[in-house]
Amino acid sequence: MTVELYAYTCGFLTIPQAFLLEHTTGRITVPIPAYLIVHPKGRVLFDSGLNLRTQIDPEAYIGAESLRYTTFHFRAGEEISARLQAIAVAPEDVTHVVNSHLHYDHAGGNAQAPNAEVIVQQREWEHAMALPDDDVAYRKTDFDTGQRVRRVCGEHDLFGDGTVTCLPTYGHTPGHQSLRVQTGRGEFILCGDACYLRRSLETLHLPGVRADREATLSVLERFRTMQERGARIMFGHDPEFWKTVPQGPRRLG
Ligand SMILES: [Zn+2]
Numbered sequence: 001m002t003v004e005l006y007a008y009t010c011g012f013l014t015i016p017q018a019f020l021l022e023h024t025t026g027r028i029t030v031p032i033p034a035y036l037i038v039h040p041k042g043r044v045l046f047d048s049g050l051n052l053r054t055q056i057d058p059e060a061y062i063g064a065e066s067l068r069y070t071t072f073h074f075r076a077g078e079e080i081s082a083r084l085q086a087i088a089v090a091p092e093d094v095t096h097v098v099n100s101h102l103h104y105d106h107a108g109g110n111a112q113a114p115n116a117e118v119i120v121q122q123r124e125w126e127h128a129m130a131l132p133d134d135d136v137a138y139r140k141t142d143f144d145t146g147q148r149v150r151r152v153c154g155e156h157d158l159f160g161d162g163t164v165t166c167l168p169t170y171g172h173t174p175g176h177q178s179l180r181v182q183t184g185r186g187e188f189i190l191c192g193d194a195c196y197l198r199r200s201l202e203t204l205h206l207p208g209v210r211a212d213r214e215a216t217l218s219v220l221e222r223f224r225t226m227q228e229r230g231a232r233i234m235f236g237h238d239p240e241f242w243k244t245v246p247q248g249p250r251r252l253g
Contacts, residue, residue: 003163003183004038005253007234007245008083010049011074013105020196020237022208029073030237032105034080035190036087036248037181041159042095045116046179046190048109049080051142062104066136081112087249096158098166099143100192100236101173102128107142118143119158121168122151124175152177169194169222171215172207180231183253187231194219197238201227 009031017028035046053061054072062070076082081091094113099120100106110118120143128138156166162182169178172193179190193209194216195201201223210216227233232253235241246252 002040003181003253004251005181005183005185005188006036006038006087006248006250007252008034008036008049008080008248009078009242009245010034010080010083010109011072011078013050013073014071016069016208018208020207020209021199021205027069028239030196030239031242032074033234033236033242034083034109035179035234035252036084036089036094037164038089039159039164043089043093044096044098044158044164045080045094045113046098047100047106047192048097048112050074050105051108051139052079052112054108055079061141062136062139063134079112080109083248097147098158098164098177098179099124100178100190100194101176102143103137103173103193104139104142106192108139110143110147111145114147117148117150118145119150119152119156119166121166121170121175121177122153123170124173124177125149125151127174169219171212171217171219172210174211181253185251185253187226188234188253189223189226189231190234191223191236193236195223195233196236198235198241199238201233201235 014029017024034049037044058072094116097116154168158164165180166177181188
C-alpha cells in the first residue's frame with residue numbers, strides 16, 4: 001500500500017514578524033501551505049489555505065482593521081482546488097479535510113472541497129464557534145459551511161492503519177493539531193502553526209501568537225524528539241524552507 005504526499009503553496013501573506021517570533025519587529029511575507037495525501041481509502045487535504053474572497057475583496061471578508069497589518073498575495077489559480085486539478089484530482093473527490101486549526105489561513109478553502117468530511121479537534125471547534133463573528137483570526141464563513149464535521153479528541157488514526165494520524169499539538173490555539181503521515185519515502189510531520197519556522201525549532205524562539213506559552217514550548221520539544229527519530233518536520237510558514245519543498249504535481253513523500 002502506498003501513501004503519497006503532495007505539498008502546495010497557496011499564496012502568501014505579509015504579517016508582523018512578531019506574530020511568528022515574539023519581541024521582534026518588522027513584517028515578514030510567509031507562504032500559505034496546504035497538503036494532499038493520497039491514500040487507498042481517500043484523498044485528504046491537510047489545511048485548505050485562504051478563502052477565495054481574499055483574491056477579490058479582502059476588506060469585505062476580513063475588515064479594514066486587519067488590512068492595516070496584513071497584506072494578501074493570492075491570485076486566481078493559486079487556490080487549492082486549482083492546484084489539485086493540475087494533478088488530475090477533482091476537488092469534489094476530496095474525501096477529508098483535516099484542519100490543523102480554524103484560523104482563516106488554514107480553513108479558508110474548506111468550501112473548495114464540497115464533499116469532504118472535515119476533521120477538527122473538538123476543543124478547537126468549540127473555541128471557534130464561541131467567538132464573535134468579527135473575530136480577526138477566525139471567520140465563521142470559512143468553517144461553518146454545513147460540511148460534515150468529525151470532532152476528535154486527542155490522537156486520531158484517520159484510516160485505522162497508522163499512516164495518517166492527527167496529533168494533538170495544543171498551544172498555538174486551544175485545539176491545534178498536527179498530522180503525521182507515513183509514506184513510502186518516510187515519515188512527515190505536518191506542523192501547521194505549531195512550529196512556524198525552522199528557527200522556532202532550532203532556537204525555541206516562541207511565537208507572539210499563541211494561546212498557551214508552556215504548551216507551545218512543550219510541543220516544540222516533542223517535534224525535536226520526532227526529528228531526532230528521523231521524521232521530516234514541515235515548518236508551517238517558513239519562507240526559506242518552503243523554497244526547498246517540492247510542489248505538487250511533484251511528490252513530496
Ligand atoms: Zn494560526
